[in-house]
Amino acid sequence: MTATAALPFTIAFDPRDEDELMSRWRSVIRSQRWSEGEQVEEFESLWTKWNDATAVAFDNWAGAALAALDFFNVKGEKVLCPSNTFLATPRAAQLSDAEVVFYDCNREDLCGSFDDFVRKAELVRPKAAWIVHVGGHIAFDIVRIANYCRERGIRLIEDCAHSHGAHWNGRRAGTWGDLGIYSFYATKTISTGEGGVAVARDPEIIKHLRSFRNYGRGSNYTIQGMNHRMHEMTAALAVVQTRRMEEIVAWKRDYAREVLDRAHPNRVRFPDGMESGFYKYIVFDPIEKSTGRVYELPCHRIMRHEVDLPNTDWVAANHWCAPIYYPREAQTPKAGSVERVALA
Template identity: 35%
Template structure:
């Protein structure tokens, strides 16, 4: 494949609002979707579902993968298949998207929150080990904004205490720890293909696991618990979490250009790193032997009082941004014990900048100039 290069041409007169994200729908997307329409296979059966599952497993290095309707139900399905439920505790970083914690609560288990590391933004392994107690059943590692967690430390904690490990890779397609794609370190892992994810199916998600029995449970639970030997016989409480053939068609087309997308996103992140050097902020750079997929290109301003005025300044110039997630332990239905100063500080100072792979060099120059003008 031809190497991806950020476009240099930029016409200020033609630019409007710059969104935080927009999907990169190139290649065979239209062709594959039209194949679904022409064949009539538009629901959860059809040739693209198994093709996408097989192709995805190969790309991330997993043994098997099963597709689902979205990334949230992927998490719920993995937790259910692993037998996590009432009376169990799951250790999770408080600095994460609410879906991570919602799915733990939906199983009847209790989320136990831990703080993050300031440099990587990922869950703190020391705090994680200190949170282990006799009720702990699992650790949920969340690879936030595309940077991997410290998987060597987290895997070691799980082995020492005989805990299950689930990886939330919703934001980490293309991320690697020591040369290994995330999602291959634990008992199960999940991905999201929402419209703002690195590869998208509009909505959609995937569960991967190394254990054939866990995969068998996932496939049965996502398909209404139907018997494999008797038609319309359902003998367990289960769900309809299936992906459609049209979603899978889009996903397969996205997989075909995934390396190009990841290369472009890496160039966008590098352009921000260069363009914002010397300002009272830092970019979210890779730390250690990792591949940061840069789902979001993030900056952390030095002073929390600058964050919201900077976002307002950019909004005035039609540049959309997003704040970092609020610590989930502060949300009304997720209230948890403890103080998490690093997560709180990051949440108060973090901004996600426009991060899509089609972002040109001229647009990035404009965004960087707008940020610089805030401090003049």
């Protein structure tokens, strides 16, 4: 099998975790506590440790995004958003009654451009902004954008839907801005089918997120939240997946280095100290069996905004993704090396 031939899509779930998962599910059933119980607590504490920021579990990324935007009170305000992202990112701001202003990306990393961020921020004075870590690496301009936002009082939310396992010199996504939000949707590097988690270091934000996901409880109902709680069954899955995450990502890194890098010299190249979680393996040459693009159509085009974003349009037309799925064959007691993976 060549590096460009498609591996069948597999959800990264290791059979070694099946017994533990079943036993956790059994204990949930017997506990008579199917929500707001020990599994969510354990998952949050595991993720907090991994991310070095307090974690709050949600039903999905979207619930956490609405909670964050509610905390920043963006109603009637401008929110900057990259166009090269999933529709969820601008849609969450739109549904929070903010005005979305799109900014351009870089061609090198597909993520938000500092220069265009500043240009748009000077023009529209946003209250908040999104940065999206597209494809599994950290946005190359994250430090400059986060510093700029801090100086100007712009609240920065990191869309970490793809960032499982990624770090830059040990620092995880979601810790440069005010908060970060991960998705555990079915296609993600680790998944619970549906699910999400928000991370932040400010206790006021954490308090708000916890209350918002639970109809405003704990705030005297001053916070107008809804139900965005994570189910105990989902949280049990999140626990075993979080424990397995580093191994899954290590396999992906090995596969990228030992197989894909040789075949694809014209690819996203990371700065020193940055390790991608390889949600996607992004190249700039057409490949025979691409798994499609990260995004086919930029959000400013979907939402019909009359704005010129040349890099975003360039990226949409000029990148492809080589398959990089953690295969079931790798899910053996000694997983982690591509030699042990049945590639033929």
